[in-house]
Amino acid sequence: MLLIIQLILFLLVFGTGVFLFGTAVFQRYKFLRLGQADSARSGRHKERIWSFITNVILQKKVIAEPSGIGHLFIFWGFLVLVFGDLDFLVYHVSGWHFPWATMGWYLFMQEMFSLFVVAAIIVAAYRRYIIRPMRTEPSLEAGAILGLITLLIVTYFVATGAEMAHLGNYPGYASPVLNGIAHGFTGLSATTLVVIAEIAFWIHVLCLTTFMYVIPRSKHSHMMGAMANWYFRRYDSPGKLRKLDLEDESIEEFGVGQIHQFTWKQLLDGYACTECGRCHINCPATLSGKPLSPRNVILKMKDTINAQGPGLLAQMAAGAEEMSSASLFEGVFTEEEVWACTTCRACEEACPVANEHVQDIVDLRRHLVLTEGKASPEVNKVFQNLERQSNEWGINRRDRAKWVGELPVRTMAEVEGKAEYLYFVGTAASFDQRNQKIAKAFAQILINAGIDFAILGDEEESDGDSARRLGNEFLYQEFVERNIEIFREYGVKKIITTDPHAYNTFKNEYPDFGFEAEVYHATEFAAKLIDEGRVKPSVALNQKVTYHDSCYLGRYNGIYDAPRFILTSIPGVELVEMERHHNKSMCCGAGGGGMFKEETGTRINVMRAEQAIRTGASVIGTACPYCMTMMNDGTKAHGKEEEIQTFDVIELLAMSIA
CATH class of the missing domain: 1.10.1060 (Fumarate Reductase Iron-sulfur Protein; Chain B, domain 2)
Structure with missing residues (x-):
């Protein structure tokens, strides 16, 4: 009769937890259905399953940082303990064990994982509440969750240890902690041991019920949300922005305001x-x-x-x-x-x-x-300049090809579109005097290598990236239409550019508008020419160079090796890395239209330049005209422009070609 009462009470308490958990999860599912459709989340199921396995089950991205090791222990410990907890609950209300639950190997594994979890929780609590790094906040909620997990483990040990002492069933070396607890209870009366086990069991059940209530209502909803997120991650270009349908006249609002x-x-x-x-x-x-x-x-x-x-x-x-x-x-x-x-x-x-x-x-x-028609004056000025002159500075568009000078560079119009490659120069390298040197250097490399290329000259338009990242999708799509029209007019199939922003949008975003081509960044192309022996750097530069990864070349498109291959191919170049490099590189501050906006607080390029200066390098290597400008300005802000100069990787390569 007592077992029946206990079972009914357990089902009431535990069932309440399940109900509260289920209703919260279902409500949040309904909230998600309020959102708009997203067609990029379907298909590619094998890749999605593998992503789930590697990043959820194996915690690959979590353990990419040392602090993630503790989370790995908690996660795997939690998975193992779920099975042990299932047996623990069933046994206490029915007197029946799962067959595997009493085996020595399982008891040992469960105990070791329990200890790992407790150790990881102690470390996590120490970091969050004692060390207090910038990235964490010592919230009461986080502490309560850590406390609940610890209490679940402690009550399991106490209840099971008391039960073992009562039955005289000591696990021995298979479970040293439980064995020690059980021996510690030896000598207590049978009634006392039963009371201890029952109290610990019901505290355990109440903790579990509380846990089920808290999980979907707190940050620990990530236990479910992260699983879904990894499965539904995007598989096209990571930096590709969603296209807006500007032709649907029924749409009155664009973007997200609600x-x-x-x-x-x-x-x-x-x-x-x-x-x-x-x-x-x-x-x-x-x-x-x-x-x-x-x-x-x-x-x-x-x-x-x-x-x-x-x-x-x-x-x-x-x-x-x-x-x-x-x-x-x-x-x-x-x-x-x-x-x-x-x-x-x-x-x-x-x-x-x-x-x-x-x-x-x-x-x-x-x-x-x-x-809403809202933007800062400097952003609105960028839009006006783009509309009038097809460049962010508002310089006369007819000056776009003046950088060519005496170089034997042809336009697509002159060759009637018969060049193999279009060198899309981009706005910065066309109009900014410092960046024009990059365009000249790259054009000279292409000429020396015998590459059949041409430029658009005065016909070149903005690629539209700045307009899009600043929120003006309407202006961006105007440039897309114009560019695609002229690309098709000249039969463009292959594009090279020194601008990572143009590279990214041509390669990853223009296909949404019906245009696809082979798109190369200048460093990719130059590295290929070196590898094929068509370009041979031979003049020693004798410089210590630190390379600044462009965000739109690196994190957006995974190009990290090509610029470094070029640098290490140049005689006399010693490559030294900044503390933050490759996928952890720090932005120069120019992206997303930052080049043209006023900054509050410390200037980002000044921070990045300081990181470069600390390497002791004599040269900062870049692979983006915007990065060039920002790093130049950053070193000037530190008064170090004479000690550490900034050159594009392409310029350094051109210097080394005899």
Whole structure:
């Protein structure tokens, strides 16, 4: 009779936890369905399953940083303990064990994982509440979760140890901790041991029920959200922005101004976020004192959908034709934080749960620019210059090919489109005097190597990247149409460019508009020429060079080796890396239109230049005209422009060719 009462009470308590867990999860599922459709999340199921295995089960991205080792122990320990806990609960209400649960090897494994989890929790608590690194916040919620997990393990040990002492069934060396606890209870009366076991068991059940209530309602929703996020991650170019349908006349608002205008996947990011702060400490805007934290962007989205979701669901149930909620710029996001982003993707590269922050921020910018008509004076000036002269500086577009000078560089018009390669020079290398040297150097390399190429000259338009990243999708698509028209007119099939921003949008975004071509960045192409023996660097430069990775070349397109191959192919060049390099490189601050915006706080390029100066290098190597400008200005701000000069990798290669 006592077992029946205990079983009924257990089912009531545990069932309540399951019910509270299920209702919260289902409610959040309904919140996600309020979001817009996202066609990029279907298909490629084998890749998605493998991504789930490597990043969820094996925790590949989590353990990319040393602090992730502790999470790995907690995660795997938790998985193992789930099976042990299942047996623990069943046994205490039925007196029956699963066959494997009493085997020595399993008892030992469960005990070792329990100890790993406790050790990892102690380390995590020490980091969060004693060391307090910038990326973490000592929240009560996090402490409560760590405490609940610890209490679950302790109560399991106490209840099981008391049970073993009562039955005289000591596990011996197979389970040294339980064996010690059981022997410690030896000498207590049978009644006392039963009471201890029962109290520990019911505390355990209450902790488990509390845990089920808390998980979907706290940051620990990432236990489910991260699984879904990794499965539904994108598989096209990581930096590719979503195309807006500007031809649909029924659409009155563009971008995202209300929470339900995000896609369901963007909303899912909020439930996947672990609040680990990796994005926070890698964001150049955050590090330089700007009012932006990519972590907070994601968390604000989650908090907002949780707060406004019930009302939106009520509107849907009432049959509203269009849902409406409060503007995200009224108490959720500020315009300052939205404009502070450099779109460098350092946040996305660092994120262990595949969150995609940049699209969120660009969508918010699109709403400000296209729907509300809001932008800072300097951003509006960029739009005006692009509209009038097809370049951000507003320089006369007829001067676009003046950099050529006496070089024997032909235009596509002159060769009637019969050149094999189009060298798309880009705005910066066309108009900026310092960057024109890059264009000349690359053109001379191509000429020396016998490459059949031509430029568009005065016919070249902006690639549109700045307009798109600043939120003006309408202006971007105008440039896309113009460029595709002229590319098709000349039969362009292969494009080379010294501008990573043009490279990225031509290669990854123009296909959405019906144009595809072979697209090469200048460093890719030059590295290929060196490898084939068509370009032979022979003049020793005798310089210590540190290379600054362009965000749009590196994190956007995975090109890290080609520029370094060029540098190490040049006699007399000693390559030294900055502390932050390759996929962990710090942005120069120019991306996302940052080149043309006013900065608050410390200038990002000044911070990056300081990192370069600390290497003791005599030269900063770049592979982007915007990076060139920013690094030049950064060294000048430190008064070090004579001690450490900035050259494009292509310029250094040209210097080494006899």
